[in-house]
Amino acid sequence: MKLARVYYKYIFFSLSAGEMPGVSVAKDSDTEEDGEENDENEQDEEPDEPKEPKIRETPEDIKFEAIVNTVAFHPTRDILAAGDLDGDIYVHSYSCVEGGNKELWSSGHHLKSCREVAFSHDGEKLFSISKDKSVHIMDVEGGKLVKRISKAHSDPINSMLLIDENLFATGDDSGTLKVWDLRRGTAFMEMKQHEEYISGMAIDHDKKILLTTSGDGTMGVFNIKRRRFDLLSEFQNGDLTSVAIMKRGKKVACGSSEGMIYLFNWDGFGATSDRFAVKAESVDSIIPITDSILCAASTDGVIRAINLLPNRVIGSVGQHVGEPIEQIAKSYDGHFLASCAHDQKVKFWDISSLSAITVSDYRRRKKKGGNLKSLSKKAFGGGDDFFSGLIEETEIKKPEEKEEEEEDSDSGSD
Template sequence: MRKSQILQPNPLEFDNQVFDLAFHPQQNIIASGLITGEIFCHRYSCETDAESINLLSIRPHKKSCRGLEFSYDGTALFSVSKDKSIQVIDLETGKVLTKKRGAHDKPINCVLRLNENSLTTGDDDGCIKIWDTRTGNQLMEYSDHEDFISDFSFRDDIKTLISTSGDGTLSIYDIRKPNLLAMSDNQDDELLSVTVVKNGRKVITGTQGGVINLFSWGEWGDSNDRFVGHPNSVDTIVKITEDLVCTGSSDGIIRIIEILPNKFYGVIGDHGDFPIECIRISFDNTFLASCSHDNVVKFWDIRYLYDDKTDDHNDETDTNMEYIESDTNYNNKGKGKSIAAIGQSNNFFADL
């Protein structure tokens, strides 16, 4: 991999641990959610010696903020918490527009914006809910998992939600239908992260044991490929291209992984010996941001990953990633804009 001149924002330092990050969908703004329930928004810059500007500092939650998502137009920020609430924050005024107390019966662990009009949340008890962001109404509820919801991925083209759980299973839902479409066999390990690659043909999950499982779309019984190489848990994954993903591991290292052929492609950076809590990619695919137990948010210039990597491909192969094929038969289980434009296209919970 050839890296041209790297210009990336300076790290953001906090007094407490950062649990989650979210990039604005249109501007150079990043939101950080802390263990204290505080939320910060910074406008970042890659200009030499330029400091990030703090746009928002608020503590809407009494307990830890576990998840953040910007609204489709970027005028509001959704936050979820251990206190079981969903809150909506106006980026222009910095005030809480709406608080939905008791959105779940158990602490909420993760959140994902599905499209312009819907949002999904998952809690510590395995419950998943779909929300209409125009009215605040609950659209669907699924209770097929038996442990915490760890991560989501979504295919908007077929309205399909993929969830992973601490119970070791991956589930598939058509968000227009009230019942589970498919659930994987138990993988005998906690599934902690998930993303869709290869133009929708493959789903990959990160596990507590450091193994990455690959599922072929539509064949949900057992993973059909897997490879090892992470010495610790794969807590977070983001897709870079249809062939490349970045992983964040509890050994503190952010790695680049190529999918099919499966190989270690390089290292983005690290947080020392501190576990990686979350990695996210900016709206323009320029930066990767990461947070860890060191209370620091770091930015990494990843533009070089979108260049033609053909010339460097052979030099970057690492035999530390061991490829394993599974001969297990498949079977499906049938269980169960401008910030000032606030309010123009997203009025989540406005009618409550």
Template sequence: MCKKKNLNISEDSNLESEMSDSDVSMSNDSESEETSEVEVEVENTTQETVDEEEEPEDEVISAIKRECERKNDHPPMIQCDDFVTDISFHPFNDLLAVATIVGDVLFYEYSQEGNSLKCTLELHTKACRDIEFNHDGNILFSTSKDKSIMLNDTNTQELIRFYDNAHDEPIYCLTVIDENLFATGDDDGLIKLWDLRQNGDTPIYKTRKNEDYISDMVTNESHQFLLCSSGDGSLTTIDLTKRCIFMQSDEINDELTCLGLFRSETKLLAGSTKGKLYFYNWNEFGFHSDAFPGTKAAINALIPITENIVVTASEDGNLRATYLFPHRHLGVVGQHDMSVENLDICNNGTFIASTGHNNEIKFWNIQYFETVEKVNHKINKNERKKEMNKNLPSSKIKDTSDFFSDLA
């Protein structure tokens, strides 16, 4: 009986198993049908998507996408914690020195892929106003509102030489002349010439012909003259060989802020607080030979790009390119939200860097200037104003006419 009972239980189990298998089979068939319906719907949706993608994209949207997808052809912006007072590119390496209002100098290694802070030198007790590498890049010169001059080894970051209280007034600018000589100018118009071969902290020459701050200094390749611009609107020229004043120019009703040499050093160009460019013939520094108006915003800095092209940094936040002889504004190279204070060009001439009042350093690719053909004619005032505001390829803003030029 027990066996029979067990047998019946086994048969019931087999029956339940068969019924279960049958239910599973029916369920699978049902799920299969539902899956087939879903697959059909997916295929239909996919086909509709393909059909939609095959439709031509709106041309305006395409133009916008092309602008968004443009690859950067320059290093990214550097945002500093403190106000930037000056910048200087290393003459051979991809290194940028940055001076700040707290007296520090930061060294950045730059590339199109990104920038990296290499080191920070805490040098001066007050604002570091001017920095410049020597000709081989092994020494960084720095001057400060604290009236001192420092020379640091760029490889070891060690202090090489220190001139304490080099001027009685805060030092405004500095320029390296050769491997031994450099010059400084202060807020009171005093110019000093220094020789590294001399012991102590006594200059080899000094003069004060200006009644206001010395804003900039440049020299020619032969180191014949040292040209010094001033806030009093005059230009002081020092004969470096004889160590004496060669010429003092007449004062103009404008502050001279920056200097540059052009046309194989046959022309000197000076920027001013009224936005004008003043031209001086070589060896004729008594009075400017020509003046070219720009915007009314002050020109804070300028940098020669070619023998005939200069880029100026303006108080209105724009960097503008100007062609010289004949004089023509080429357009806006780039822009900052606030006044542009400093400019420099990198070792291979591909980029320029500029600093704004909001502690930012921007890079601009200027290689397209190599293709600029000679300008052969002058234009009227209305055309000049239009060209002055035209955005060039490096600009962060693209002209509307250029943006839609390929949509016609």
């Protein structure tokens, strides 16, 4: 009996410890309930849903390894091309979705600095010019080099203008203008009327009158239909850096290294009809936004929106803080302006609201030293880009601060 009691004690102890082989030990009810609750909690915890991509007002900046000299938008797609100081060309797709910018391809065919890029009117080809005196034509889809004109000029090429699907013009550092016909593969017009580099070109709606600006301070007028030179304007102070046709073809605006905008009447190219100071170090690149409003980029790093007749600096579109801007371009849909500068970045600016701006013939007298009005969230204080100490100008005034209105003294006529 004593042995039996010892045996039963051994069985009881073994069952409690769960050590007997082949015998399942039941869990107590509390442990089972805890396990069920844990299983239910695991089922209730769903995996985290992917976060929706952040939508920005403008695409993100594109950073490059060298200073970007030139930038151009595709005529129908969200694609941008840029050429840099090393002679490399990059083509990116751009998007307002954060992280949406993507490099599509790049080209290193130029031996020296790439000075201008431009998409063909159908968007299938990309043209580029370089300090190495060559013209390259590439396929937009894959970046394949389609045509190379290795010695297009005797001097480095500085500017280019695509006229139509067959014709384009180039201007070099010595002041020589050439107009090319792709069907022939050669230049059918070559003239040297400027004493300095050709900085910019524009052509009228009829593709007949080609205008050039030069470092010699003059604007050149060429009739490409009749293949002749018409005239040079009078000399202006400083270099003429850029040119744009405004007011439905009735006016021509030229930027200047002296920070001036010069206006010419159409068919009155010999002398300026008006001029006004932008209060910028130099107006290096201008682009029409509407018939009356243009954007002007300067070496002080600021992009200004300017109304013509009445002549008024409307405000700031954006800036590269303390960095000279080389060129600006407008997107095909008119929503964005792109700018490239010495900070090795291409930046995007929202200009969609500029087309709705109307400028009165009367203006309020501003306090001396007043700041530029900010025309976008990223200009002068919004987002990541800002000038320290510059505050957006406000239209709200204290009652005691009365402002006098004066008639606009701008000269010139529409």
